[in-house]
Amino acid sequence: MKPHAAFLGLGAIGRPMAGHLARAYDLSVWNRTAARAEEFARATGARAAATPRDAATGAAVVLTCLPTSAEVEALLEGPDGILAGVPEGALFLDCTSGDPESAGRIARKLEARGVAFADCPVSGGTNGAEAGTLTVMVGADGPTFERARPVLAAFGKRIEHLGPVGAGSALKAINNALLATNILAFGEGFSGLAKAGVPVRKALEVLNASSGRSFVTEGLVPDRVLTGAFPNTFRLALLEKDVGIAVRFLESQGVQSPVLHRVAELFRIARRELGEGADYLEAIRLQERRSGVEIRG
Ligand code: NDP
Numbered sequence: 160m161k162p163h164a165a166f167l168g169l170g171a172i173g174r175p176m177a178g179h180l181a182r183a184y185d186l187s188v189w190n191r192t193a194a195r196a197e198e199f200a201r202a203t204g205a206r207a208a209a210t211p212r213d214a215a216t217g218a219a220v221v222l223t224c225l226p227t228s229a230e231v232e233a234l235l236e237g238p239d240g241i242l243a244g245v246p247e248g249a250l251f252l253d254c255t256s257g258d259p260e261s262a263g264r265i266a267r268k269l270e271a272r273g274v275a276f277a278d279c280p281v282s283g284g285t286n287g288a289e290a291g292t293l294t295v296m297v298g299a300d301g302p303t304f305e306r307a308r309p310v311l312a313a314f315g316k317r318i319e320h321l322g323p324v325g326a327g328s329a330l331k332a333i334n335n336a337l338l339a340t341n342i343l344a345f346g347e348g349f350s351g352l353a354k355a356g357v358p359v360r361k362a363l364e365v366l367n368a369s370s371g372r373s374f375v376t377e378g379l380v381p382d383r384v385l386t387g388a389f390p391n392t393f394r395l396a397l398l399e400k401d402v403g404i405a406v407r408f409l410e411s412q413g414v415q416s417p418v419l420h421r422v423a424e425l426f427r428i429a430r431r432e433l434g435e436g437a438d439y440l441e442a443i444r445l446q447e448r449r450s451g452v453e454i455r456g
Pocket of ligand 1: 172190195226
């Protein structure tokens with residue numbers, strides 16, 4: 160018989176992650192919009208739970224993948240919350256890109272109920288989630304990490320223990336702050352090149368053989384920006400949240416961050432202008448509009 164697991168949060172990245180778990184576990188899923196959980200259950204054979212409590216009841220492992228730590232904390236509480244169902248001795252893995260402080264609070268709350276906790280944010284995007292090749296950044300004590308590793312291997316390829324609870328969230332926030340910085344810097348630089356009449360695809364190829372290249376210029380721009388495709392894979396609102404977490408984390412460490420403060424501010428403005436549904440690379444389209452140019456080729 161397969162062990163019982165629960166997965167809460169079937170969003171853009173949570174759904175394909177849960178899809179891998181459905182093969183290895185007797186899986187219960189819960190989603191705020193119940194129709195998504197029901198559709199997932201029909202497609203995979205998992206069970207759609209009526210409440211977070213129902214999902215967590217009897218589960219050896221509970222996984223969450225929600226927008227922010229605030230939603231995770233909220234789902235723990237109340238008569239229908241996770242804490243009301245999760246059995247003592249279970250393992251709780253939060254794959255949300257959350258914040259280190261909340262991770263500590265959640266861990267303490269669960270520990271008081273005999274439940275081990277790890278923050279396990281992921282990197283690799285929806286493609287990586289579909290392929291089961293995500294990088295997982297884990298914050299936990301050693302024994303909890305060893306328990307978590309085989310579960311995370313269902314959707315992760317590189318699974319790394321970064322330190323105690325909160326360490327995974329801290330690295331993820333810094334990673335995404337650098338991603339956000341590269342997006343904006345690319346948009347500025349290539350708006351200028353496009354305006355000057357430099358052929359942008361050729362310029363990108365040369366850049367990608369040079370020292371200014373990044374994941375943005377190699378992995379995202381060719382198929383999503385130069386083509387004008389801009390698919391929806393990761394909400395800009397979530398990246399804005401991540402840069403905010405990074406800046407607050409750096410403040411908590413007494414590290415000055417004038418560059419990332421500015422990036423955070425620019426993403427706050429972009430979120431306000433583009434709304435909650437916009438994809439993260441729409442930040443480049445906003446720069447294009449302001450510059451009166453399109454980076455296509
Ligand atoms: P989505 O916005 O696509 O999905 C969010 C999920 O959270 C949905 O299941 C949504 O339910 C649920 N949700 C939203 N608000 C609440 C609430 N108040 N109470 C309960 N459930 C709620 O996000 P993603 O799947 O893209 O991202 C999830 C996490 O993973 C985020 O922390 C993000 O930063 C991170 N991440 C995302 C990546 C990506 O490429 N998309 C890559 C790496 C990390 P409903 O269906 O009802 O809306």
